[in-house]
Amino acid sequence: MGTITIDGQAIPFQDGQTLIEAATEAGVYIPHLCHNPEFKPHGSCKLCSVKVNGRVCSACTFPAAEGQEVLNDTDELNEARRMITEMLFVEGNHFCAYCEKSGDCQLQAVGYFLKMTGPRFSYFYPRREVDASHRDILLDRDRCIFCELCVRASRDVDGKNLFAIAGRGIRNHLIVNSASGELEDSGMAVTDKAAHVCPVGAILIKRQAYKVPIGSRTYDERSISEVSLSAEAPVVAAKHD
Amino acid sequence: MTEKxxxxxxxxxxxxxxxMSFLDIDERILDLTAVAEFDRSPFTxxxxxxxxDLGLIEGGLCNSENVHTLREFRRACKLLVAVGACAINGNIPALRNPIPLKECLEESYVHGMGIExxxxxNDPELPLLLNQVRPIHEVxxxxxxxxxxxxxxxxxWKFLTDLIAGREPSLPYPLIRYD
Incomplete structure (x- = not known):
């Protein structure tokens, strides 16, 4: 047990908690995409970058310690986060207008939260393969942001180890652990945890598209700061109860 | 009165x-025309x-004429705005980007069904297609x-009224949408 401050506000923490866990439990939102409190932290998207005693750290991996002075909701950090979000958009093929995840997508919702209107960068339009082989699950690599949540879920929860990231830089891509490399031969089931953790529209359950009308989708009315805290605070609390 | x-x-x-969405401001267009007038536009x-003072660009760049027109707008307009997903990221027209241009043209004009x-x-009056559809901020x-x-x-409406009032345009949460 101890206390840190985030933007001047005193925040208690439990021993062993990361900064983002302490913040989430106290009702302070720190933007994030690769972090999900149900899984081991990955620390790759850098959206949760905060300043701890003057140094930039990833809140999802950095342990909370007595007396830390953390800056989170500052113009400088939000500008850096907006730039990271823009880079994620130009590095993949993210076309919200015809994506069935639109309205429920965390990447899009983070863009809204950070008031991203357009990118300052050029688009890569990388060529990424779609895998529609599976009866119930669609894998559209165009939208993958390499958060490895499916990798972690499949390995640590489903015990199937079906996914990995291969390649480097702009050739990064999600690969499937099956003889053909296709999802239908992987033994993935629609009930697997890995089928339900994708924060974007890369792994989708088929035949669910557009069932929820515009206006009723997750982030139509509520900002990701609100949705994220209400979903994740109980998960964090359950870890030490 | 001051100049419009x-x-x-x-x-x-x-x-x-x-x-079309612009025209969906409905009767508010009367308030707009009281303080603004249209120069080059499909409306005029x-x-x-x-x-x-202001140029609103819908759509991305798919051919040489688009680039020419965009440059004319940039030269003429004090402020240039990328309006909508196509101008910002290419959107639906950019679906062809992973496919080589020759294959796209052959699919439409050579191998397509029912073509005589x-x-x-290749009429010289036709603008040449770009290899890929690009958003306007890249040019x-x-x-x-x-x-x-x-x-x-x-x-x-919020964007225009902010600009006209001399404010930095700022959209509240429900008005920033990518879809």
Missing amino acids: LKVATVSLAGCFGCH DIKHCGPC NPQIP VKVDYFLPGCPPSADAI
Whole structure:
């Protein structure tokens, strides 16, 4: 047990908690995409970058310690986060207008939260393969942001180890652990945890598209700061109860 | 009275949906025309852009004529706005980007169903297609982005009224949408 401050506000923490866990439990939102409190932290998207005693750290991996002075909701950090979000958009093929995840997508919702209107960068339009082989699950690599949540879920929860990231830089891509490399031969089931953790529209359950009308989708009315805290605070609390 | 704000609009590689959404401001257009007038625009059918305060660009760049028109707008307009998803990220027209241009043209004009006398159009009056559809900020400086497919009439209205009032345009949460 101890206390840190985030933007001047005193925040208690439990021993062993990361900064983002302490913040989430106290009702302070720190933007994030690769972090999900149900899984081991990955620390790759850098959206949760905060300043701890003057140094930039990833809140999802950095342990909370007595007396830390953390800056989170500052113009400088939000500008850096907006730039990271823009880079994620130009590095993949993210076309919200015809994506069935639109309205429920965390990447899009983070863009809204950070008031991203357009990118300052050029688009890569990388060529990424779609895998529609599976009866119930669609894998559209165009939208993958390499958060490895499916990798972690499949390995640590489903015990199937079906996914990995291969390649480097702009050739990064999600690969499937099956003889053909296709999802239908992987033994993935629609009930697997890995089928339900994708924060974007890369792994989708088929035949669910557009069932929820515009206006009723997750982030139509509520900002990701609100949705994220209400979903994740109980998960964090359950870890030490 | 003071001189009216001059506004020009154009649809490049777009579907005119953003212009339709603009017209969805409905009777508010009367308030707008009290303080602004349209120069080059599908609303006026004026073919070339005079000096303007504001240029609204719908659509991305799919051919040489789009690039030419965009540059005319940039030269003529003090402020240039990328309106809608196509101008910002290429959107639906950019679906062809992973496919080589030759294959796209052959699919439409040579191998497609029911084609007589198959040939790829090459009349010199036709603007040449770009290899890929690109967003406009990759070719000219863009001052503001107004996202949406299309941006809602309320988003367009809020953006314009902010600019006209001399405020930095700022959209509240429900008006920033990428779809």
